[in-house]
Amino acid sequence: MTVFIFLGSLIGAMALGIPIAYALLASGVALMWHLDLFDAQILAQNFINGADSFPLLAVPFFMLAGEIMNVGGLSQRIVNFALALVGHVKGGLGYVTILAACLLSALSGSAVADAAALTALLLPMMIKAGHKTAVSGGLIAASGVIGPIIPPSIGFVIFGVAANVSISKLFIAGIVPGIMIGLGLALAWWWVGRKEAIVPPARKTRAEVWRAAREAVWALLLPVFILVGLRMGVFTPTEAAVVAAVYALLVTTVVYRELELRALVHIFIAAARTTAVIMFLVASAMVSAWLVTVADLPTQMVELLRPLLDQPTLLLITLMLLVMVVGTAMDMTPTILILTPVLMPLIKAAGIDPVYFGVLFIINNSIGLITPPVGTVLNVVAGVGRMKMDEVTVGVLPFMLAQLVVMFVMVLFPQTVLAPLRWFY
Numbered sequence: 001m002t003v004f005i006f007l008g009s010l011i012g013a014m015a016l017g018i019p020i021a022y023a024l025l026a027s028g029v030a031l032m033w034h035l036d037l038f039d040a041q042i043l044a045q046n047f048i049n050g051a052d053s054f055p056l057l058a059v060p061f062f063m064l065a066g067e068i069m070n071v072g073g074l075s076q077r078i079v080n081f082a083l084a085l086v087g088h089v090k091g092g093l094g095y096v097t098i099l100a101a102c103l104l105s106a107l108s109g110s111a112v113a114d115a116a117a118l119t120a121l122l123l124p125m126m127i128k129a130g131h132k133t134a135v136s137g138g139l140i141a142a143s144g145v146i147g148p149i150i151p152p153s154i155g156f157v158i159f160g161v162a163a164n165v166s167i168s169k170l171f172i173a174g175i176v177p178g179i180m181i182g183l184g185l186a187l188a189w190w191w192v193g194r195k196e197a198i199v200p201p202a203r204k205t206r207a208e209v210w211r212a213a214r215e216a217v218w219a220l221l222l223p224v225f226i227l228v229g230l231r232m233g234v235f236t237p238t239e240a241a242v243v244a245a246v247y248a249l250l251v252t253t254v255v256y257r258e259l260e261l262r263a264l265v266h267i268f269i270a271a272a273r274t275t276a277v278i279m280f281l282v283a284s285a286m287v288s289a290w291l292v293t294v295a296d297l298p299t300q301m302v303e304l305l306r307p308l309l310d311q312p313t314l315l316l317i318t319l320m321l322l323v324m325v326v327g328t329a330m331d332m333t334p335t336i337l338i339l340t341p342v343l344m345p346l347i348k349a350a351g352i353d354p355v356y357f358g359v360l361f362i363i364n365n366s367i368g369l370i371t372p373p374v375g376t377v378l379n380v381v382a383g384v385g386r387m388k389m390d391e392v393t394v395g396v397l398p399f400m401l402a403q404l405v406v407m408f409v410m411v412l413f414p415q416t417v418l419a420p421l422r423w424f425y
Contacts, residue, residue, distance in 0.1 A: 005034045006292065010338075020334045021277075024284040031291040046290045051283040054238055055167060058157045060275040061241035065248045066113040067267045069104075069219070072252025072259035075117040077216040078103045084212035088203035091196065093126045094139055094189040101143035102182045105150035106223035107244075111332075111369050115144025115377045119384040130198045133387060138395025141381040142185055142403060145366040148332065150178030152226055152240060155332060155362045158282065160237075162289070162340040165354045167237040168230045173359045175227075176420050180406050181363070188402035218251045278333055285337030292341050309350045316352065316411050319343060320364055324404075327368020331376055335365050359417045363407050370396050 009030035013023035025047075032038040069075055082099040086092050097118060104114045118140045126136035148155035151171035160167035204212070225247065226240045235243060252259035308315040326335055340361075347357045369377040372393050382389045410416050 006031050006288075006295070010288075014329075020331065021280045021284040024281070024288050024334065024338070028284075028287040028291050031288070031295060035291070035295060037291075037294070043287060046287045047283045049286065051279050051286075053161055055157060055161045055236075056279070056282065058152075058167075058238045058241035059154055059278055060271060061238075061245045062152055062154050062157070063110065063113075063274050063278075064268070064271040065107070065241070065244040066110050067271045068245065068248040068252055068259065069107050070113060070117050071263060071267055072248065073256050074107065074219040074248065074252065075104060076121060077212075077256075078107075078219055079118075079121050081212045081216035081220075084204045084209045088200050090200055091189060091193040091198070092200045093122065093129055093131065094136075094193060095186060097122050097126075097139055097143050098182050098185050098189065101146045102150060102178065103220065105147045105178060106152075106226075107219060107248075110154055111145045111147040111366060111377050112380050114147040115141060115380045116384050118144060119381050123381075123385045131193070131196070132395070134391040134395035135192055136395070137381050137385055137387050137392040138397070138399055139185070139189055140385075141370050141375075141377050141392055141396045142399030143182075144377050144381070145369050145403075146178055146181055146185075148366045149174050149181060149359075149363055151175065151223070152237070152244065153362065154278075155336065155365060156358070157237065157241075158278075158333060158336050159340060159358050159362060161282075162285075162337055163344050163354060163358060165358050169355045170358050170362075171230060171237065172227070172420050173355050173417050174362070177359055177363060177406075177410060177417055180410070180416065181403055184402040184406040185399055188399050192398050218255055222247055281333050282337060285334065288338065289341040305346060309346075312350045312352050313411065315346070315350050316357070316360065317408070319346070320360065320407065320411060323361065323364040324368070324371070327365060328371045330368070332365045332369055335368065336361070353414070353418060356414055356417050360407065360410060363403075363410070367400060367403050367407065370400055 006027055010023055010027035013026040014020065018026065025043075028043070029038070032043070079096065079100045082096040082103065083092075086095040086099060089095060100122070101114060101118060104117065119137070123136055123140060127133055147153070151174050153171065153174060156170040156174060157167055159165065160170055222244060226244060229235050229240060229243065230237065249259075253261070305315065305318070308318060323335070323339065326339065330338075343357075343361075344354065347354060369375060372378065375393070378389065378392050378396065381387065382392045385392075
């Protein structure tokens with residue numbers, strides 16, 4: 001009955017068109033009434049405590065770093081570097097998109113920001129070269145969701161806070177899976193475009209490649225600084241976000257000199273708006289998370305799935321399928337915040353590494369960003385690229401399938417995720 005009231009009130013509020021943050025609050029209030037615990041002070045206290053978290057400070061600073069990079073020319077230099085490296089091979093612009101997405105992921109950690117930048121920079125070039133509009137948009141959308149997987153990642157920060165899991169270890173564990181997702185996309189792009197008769201541009205000379213590398217070197221150094229700093233214990237993930245924002249500001253204003261100081265006002269406003277949405281979601285979800293714990297829903301879930309606890313792989317497959325279904329109707333952040341407190345007791349009871357599960361969970365939620373009908377990244381690509389939503393949805397299907405295959409390979413072979421942790425720790 002408790003589960004029905006929680007899910008019924010949440011889904012009912014969403015069906016009425018209530019924003020997800022308010023729907024979370026509504027489900028929390030409904031659960032409080034059912035448990036005879038309603039108290040406005042408890043509601044307010046949990047709401048405030050939900051956002052009162054030092055690790056969550058990483059969110060606004062990573063958002064700010066991403067905004068600065070897009071406006072200050074770092075994204076353009078990354079694309080130019082990728083073009084110089086692989087733009088000359090058959091279907092080169094597709095490989096450029098994937099490589100640029102992997103590099104941008106190591107800078108911003110936001111799928112929406114990366115997808116918007118890639119669409120603006122590469123979609124016109126791909127269409128002009130003769131690639132199909134739908135397939136090009138689909139590839140860009142699928143490449144954009146690498147953002148929350150390769151560190152730094154806002155998704156890992158939110159999951160780490162919600163699950164009480166080391167954010168540094170999540171960052172390190174996300175490197176190889178992110179690269180594997182990129183390789184899966186490259187294979188899918190080769191398969192989709194193998195029959196195209198598009199003539200690629202001429203190979204860049206060594207001098208041109210070297211020039212592109214020199215111009216992009218400041219952008220490429222940022223992820224190195226972050227990973228080395230985390231490994232050496234120089235700073236925490238939260239402090240790494242501050243380092244990223246300050247570094248991006250210095251490079252774009254002092255080195256590249258493309259960011260005018262008067263543009264900072266608009267950058268700060270854009271980052272603040274996105275941060276406000278995320279933090280309000282986090283605060284609202286923490287109210288529901290507290291009530292989920294009080295109502296002992298995790299224990300009920302453990303009892304429900306107890307037959308699978310002795311078969312971790314089968315349990316993971318079941319949970320991944322569940323998250324896939326939820327991801328079709330819900331955005332990434334609320335999915336993380338709602339499901340994490342419910343699923344983590346199952347993961348611990350089954351003896352599954354929380355970091356390993358966290359990486360799979362974030363990958364699944366990232367793929368949900370390109371899963372219709374919600375598909376936040378699909379909407380971004382359609383909007384920025386002035387395409388129909390139907391076109392992008394059809395174009396993304398082969399690439400989404402490739403990502404799902406890679407994800408389930410990781411489910412079957414845990415060492416693909418856990419191996420980097422042994423290298424760093």
